[in-house]
Amino acid sequence: MSSRARAVDPGLLARWCTEHLGSPPADELFRSGFLSAVIGLRLTDGREVVVKVRPDSPRMAACVEVQRRMFQAGYPCPRPLTGAAPLGVDVATAEVYVPGGAVLPSAERAAVAFAEAFAWLIRLAPRPGEVSALDPAPSWADWNHGGGGLWPCPEGSDVNLDEVSGAEWIDAAGRRARDLLRAGGSDAVIGHCDWLAGNLRWSGDALLVVHDWDSVIAESESVLVGFAAALHSTVSADELATVEDTQRFLDAYGRARGRELSADELRLSWAAGVWTRAYDAKYQHAVGQPITSLSEDEARERLRRAGAGSRGAGTGSQRP
Missing domain, CATH: 3.30.200.20 (Phosphorylase Kinase; domain 1)
Incomplete structure (x- = not known):
């Protein structure tokens, strides 16, 4: 989220490498x-x-x-x-260091490839009780944070998203999604909460490597799948999944794990996708960037698929 790269002292880095890797840079x-x-x-x-x-x-x-x-x-x-x-x-x-690889698999199979790679990850991941605590989740996945407001505090920023006015439809969509998520719930598994194209590399349609393991969290499978289905890309790393891409991902994930997502799981997955993309949209609005993570029409359609109905979801005209 921050626009400032983190500074690292070269001398400290050289000493760290010598001590922990046995060789300096x-x-x-x-x-x-x-x-x-x-x-x-x-x-x-x-x-x-x-x-x-x-x-x-x-x-x-x-x-x-x-x-x-x-x-x-x-x-x-x-x-x-x-x-x-x-x-x-x-x-x-x-x-x-694992070099090389393409940012995306073939466009016609991208949603399926991302979904199969995610199902493989969930299947192989240790159970939450086998490792120490993974809390707190990164802010874009922390829909159930302990703060008093709707939005958690972004890492690396002192902006309070709850105090930023304007684009009220984003707050409405995020609040509706959070309410839907709170109404569900299941046992936690470990998965990756930042399934962006920039964190994966491909050799054709075969997964070459997944990066950014700081983004593993313990969460319900449905929520993790919803994050991934909403955040992956199919035609460009700069474009997040469309509604149709997300649907293809969810269908493919069910096939990959050997069991279709139930109606309740689908509702939670769609709601989780709305929440994480609304969070990013809120941050973009707060810092004066173009809102690219979610549109009002898309929020409405994603919430409809999450079972929010037509009660003004995703609009600024009515608070959820």
């Missing part, structure tokens, strides 16, 4: 990230690694453990090389 391959600094390095011993630096959080150890277990289970993710270890005031982890 020789070359920097790339640098990206905003809330986190993601730095590709070639070490002096020839290994290519990625070091991720971000604010410390109790959940980081569990995120690394989930990634380690997924790699050991054969899921295509980078092999962790360290746990979460202090780097200055922050915490860092390292993993094997």
Whole structure:
């Protein structure tokens, strides 16, 4: 969310690599990230690694453990090389660098490919009780946060989304989706809550690698599937799933897991997709960016599929 890349002191980074990887950096391959600094390095011993630096959080150890277990289970993710270890005031982890791959599978099969990859992840992930706590969820997935308002506080920003006026239809859609989510519920599983095209790479239609394991959370399967179905892309990494793309994802996910989503699961999945995209839309509005994550018409249609009916859902004319 932040527009400022996280600064990392080169001397601290070199000492961290020497201590935790046994070799200092020789070359920097790339640098990206905003809330986190993601730095590709070639070490002096020839290994290519990625070091991720971000604010410390109790959940980081569990995120690394989930990634380690997924790699050991054969899921295509980078092999962790360290746990979460202090780097200055922050915490860092390292993993094997996995280069290459396309941002999207073939357009005609994209929704199915994303859904099958997600079902594979859910099937192989450890149970929540097998790792330490993954709370709190990242803000875009924290629909049931403990704060008093509708929206959680965005990471890396001091903006209070509940105090931002205008575009009232976004608040209405988010509130309606949250109410629907609170009315449902099931046992939690572990899954990835940021199933954006930028976090996956493909070799044709085969999954090459999934990145950003800081985004694993414990949540109901229906909600996790709803996030993924709403956030994946089919024709461009800059365009989120259409309503039709989301429907194709949900259908394909049911086939991939061997059991169609029930009516109750579908309602929760559609509601979860509305909530996460409304959250992003609210943030975009709050910081003066174009609202690209959700439109009012799309919110209305997604809420209709979530079972919200025609009681003014997704509009600013009537509060849910």
